[in-house]
Amino acid sequence: MKLLRIFCLYPCALAFALAAILIGFFSQAHIPEGRAFATIIPLAGGYLPATIVGDSWWEDRTPTPRVPANLMPAARPSGEKFVPLLGTQDNFPMLGLGLCCRATAYDFHSVSRSVLWYLLKGGRHLDAAYLYMNNEAIGHAIAAAADRGVPRSELFVTSKLGPRFFSGLSPEVELKLMLQQLGLDYLDLVLLHHPEGIGGMIGKCANGTAAECRANAWVKLSALRAQGLIRNLGVSNFQISQIQPLEALGLAPVSVNQVQYNPWAPDWQQDVVDYCQKKGIVVTAWSPFQGTMMQHASLFTVQSLQEVARAKGKTVAQVMLRWALQKGVVAIPGTSNPAHMDENLAAYSFELTAGEMAVIDGVRSDPKAKGFVAIGFEKNDS
Secondary structure (H helix, E strand, C coil): CCCHHHHHHHHHHHHHCCCCCHHHHHCCCCCCHHHHHHHHHHHHCCCCCCCEEEEEECCCCCCCCCCCCCCCCCCCCCCEEEECCCCCCCEEEEEECCCCCCCHHCCHHHHHHHHHHHHHCCCCCCEHHHHHHHHHHHHHHHHHHHCCCCCHHCCCCEEEECHHCCCCCCCHHHHHHHHHHHCCCCCCEEEEEECEECCCCCCCCCCCCCHHHHHHHHHHHCCCCCCCCCEEEEEECHHHHHHHHHHHHHCCEEEEEECCCCCCCCHHHHHHHHHHHCCEEEEEECCCCCCCCCCCHHHHCCHHHHHHHHHHHCHHHHHHHHHHHCCCCCEEECCCHHHHHHHHHHHHHCCCHHHHHHHHHHHHHHHHHHHCCCCCCCCCCC
């Protein structure tokens, strides 16, 4: 009995107590799931999260280097490509900087340095979200870049509003708070972040069905668009059946669907991409390299991709980004490494042949494709 207490009861009680503390800690936040991600993802990367140790802990520990005080903006990337958006015909840069889902995406110093590096290297498209809880750092970097000669008019800033805030007056209230945090007068693009909530449970809309909540959010955000606070509206992780009711409202056009997309994408994801492109809805690819963070590295070991990369004198990452561009898909790889930013932006500067594109299309038949996991952009019929 004593051994049972030592090896089972005590550890189980401790685990339950720790779980209760974490749930309480997360639930106290304005965006509980945001605090959870901002805590768990850095821990998974081997870093203490700023949600626990504070931003100051990161100032001298972040792997993202300080931006030299005398560094001025570089020229825009050679061969930069844009796609027009429905309604406004705004030019949407086809490469952007994703601002989530890595250890260095959740503390002030790493995020503000990353954004400033990217803007000074010629990048102009930033992909943010209310969920990421890093708006102040992004806004600080945008202001710092403006002081060095990067005007707001050149930037394309995307953000997203989660289902938690789809009902009632929440879309208007939270959008205005988002703008305040970013220090901006308007957003170039606002997306409904998810049709229902992650797994249909986390961060879901509490008042009304998922479809009713989406419609309410679209009505409220369309009104803000008419006021000039938003230029374009879109969705993220939406199925065809979830896009069509928004189109039927006859309000702001659905200009973008941001989804998990790469050559491993299963047929049902490809069907969503095909529908969007047929309708003139721009597809943005998050996770343009592989299915999950854990699987990310496996893409770079695929022999056929390595062969294409060697033939072009490029990296596998650059070849993958160029594949997306030539598919007409916007890509938003995330990085806090200035060298990787240069590498990613250089994907504008070369082209793949039809044969090379076919090789990459064929990656779907690689055995590694069987391990593809959709997280966030999973099948959802809500």
